[in-house]
Amino acid sequence: MAEAKIKVLKDGPYEVHGDVELLDAKRNPIPVTERPFYLCRCGHSANKPFCDGSHKEVGFKANGTS
Template sequence: MTARPKVIVALENGPLLVDGPVVWRDAAGHERRVSGKRVALCRCGASSNKPFCDGTHKQIGFQAPAGQVLLPDGA
C-alpha cells in the first residue's frame, strides 16, 4: 500500500486544514490522537483551544491568503 501525500489547505482568513486522523505531539512528548476526517489548525494565534481552531479568527478579523502545501509521501 502506498501512502498518500498529505495536503495542508490554508483557508482564506482562516485555519489550516489537514486530513485526519492525525496525532498531535506536544513539546513534552504527550500525544493526542485526533480522529476527525479533517482537522482545523489555528494560524491566527487567538484560539482558546490551540493548536486547534475554535472560530475566534472571525471575531478578530484575521486576514491571510488562501493556499495549500503538498507534503511528500511519508511526511
C-alpha cells in the same frame, strides 16, 4: 494509510487531511477526534492547537499563504 494534505484556508486555519499524528512540543500525542481537523493560525483559539472560529471574531487577515 491516507496521504497527508494540508490546505491553507484564506484568513483562516490550516485544514489537515489524512493519517497525521499531531504532537506537542514534548512529542506527546494530541488526540484528534475529527477528520479533517483544523489548526489555528490566528493565535486566538481557546482550544489550541485547534481552530475554534476565533479568527472570524478578531478579523484575522493572513499575509501570504502560511
